[in-house]
Amino acid sequence: MTSFKRENPPPTPLSYRAAGVDIDAGDRLVENIKPYAKRTMRPEVLAGIGGFGALFEISKKYRQPVLVSGTDGVGTKLKLAFQAGRHDSVGIDLVAMSVNDILVQGAEPLFFLDYFACGRLDVDTATLVVKGIAAGCEQAGCALIGGETAEMPGMYPEGEYDLAGFAVGVVEKDNIITGLDIREGDAVLGLASSGAHSNGYSLIRKIIEKNGIDLSTDFNGKALVDVIMAPTRIYVKPVLELMRQLPVKGLAHITGGGLVENIPRVLPDGVTAVLKKETWDMPPLFRWLRQQGNVDEKEMYRVFNCGIGMALIVGPDLADRAMRLLQSAGETVWRIGTIRTRAAKEAQTIIE
Template structure:
């Protein structure tokens, strides 16, 4: 007689899944908005369209974290990586002029660890709080034999809303507009395949190594979560409609490939590279990896996470708004005649 097998014998523990849900419920509660209908546990998340919109457009975004997760595994730190998952989605929604409404996550694991999952979701909930959106659902997939022990993957999906006439698509951008840059916290969630190759293979460092040039451990520098720009910019979008002509979320491809995405034909962006401080992590990676400067600018954000294009005659009021709320920014360039490219000067 062959021994009877259960789902647990195959590597999936349903009881641990239920335990994980119990740990997640209070984290999700932190993010609730008035429009959320129902609670965690349904087959779909329910969200009522906010009142007051005359001609609303829904804007959606989805993304993952990439190989930055490998650094989280090295550090054994899982409570901030969820912020990255939220940030990569909601910042993309923001550049269309939209307010993020809700977020759903997808976490895949080899073997479920309820405490580890709770840490990941705690970061996701924190990201939602920072973005002002609700975490209304998600999926945890336990896939034995697919992921290495202790490892997982995280992705997310978010939906936002904007009045159709307030939608930002770059069409309002004109020659002479100024470009303001909001600083990044570091690498955010891009370029980690190169960064890890340099840091751990070429330089032979570990995540625990303290790097004098960085003033912190390598793990701390590389694991710092992506900045969420919603509450920095949304007050201007709502309070001063029309003064922001376009925005670009500086992700993979850096400034040189993301800013052109919001430039109309016949225009380029002139970016002055000495107008903001270059974070130490970029100089350290460039030196340790002997990375060509062109590759640095096409791989990393180089210290600017969001580019905001404003009319020159209205830039003063945007700056005043930022100043009044303590939002740091730099005037990094302007829009010029050209071929939809970025010129670094």
């Protein structure tokens, strides 16, 4: 009698797709985003999307060009984006956080790169995100010159992703804004924010969670989610135009740390900025957050921009002209304070 030995079946062949990485999806994403990136191109760009590196030629118009770089993310605002299915506007936020940062040193943003990381690549979602990034680049006048999409199975929960952005700008060496010439009597101007921008969202989410608030709730005629997810305002073009016409002594992008901690970053040691809170109205969103979260007023000014997304410091004789120029560019602007000599151990931002 012949016996037959049962053999183990051959193992199933493994592939990168079986391991959770879809190369074809990545290729589709690159093709999807090319039209959006193309709209952001500048004459200095020497290579397009898809290469190993992007090439950018510095314009000959600069005598002593200095490169200024910045990097940032969107923070936990992404958690609300996942919850609400809002993936287009966070791309604008990503660009705004970096280009507004390099703007404060007088730099014109030249190009931008993004990093998109996820557990499993959803091409439609990623396309919306990069579409928003391209829209932000158009607002800032910089080229979306490249980026990286990282699909890493097991690293992120299903449906979630992370974002990082990188901006490079240029400024003439003798036009770098240092804040060193800020003096007593100089005027502090405030440019209106579009909302909470991309800061304080851990507290915002806590307030929403603690109070069981529905994001579809009506808020002054809009859905609350639209107000909370409003993209960060990009100040690049109007402020660059202002600087072409008159000297700006200092700029502060009001991000994490609010008005209290960001304005001192551009002030010399011997002065302080005294802000008058009655000179601008705290927008309804911030009043609502304060009431819903029972947040102390001082904490509000340390966490949120409270309606001021960018602060400018100019000579007192130029304040009215600067305001008119900014208003003609579509900005809402207030004269919110004055620079004065700093007393011993006094804070560098005082809100009265």
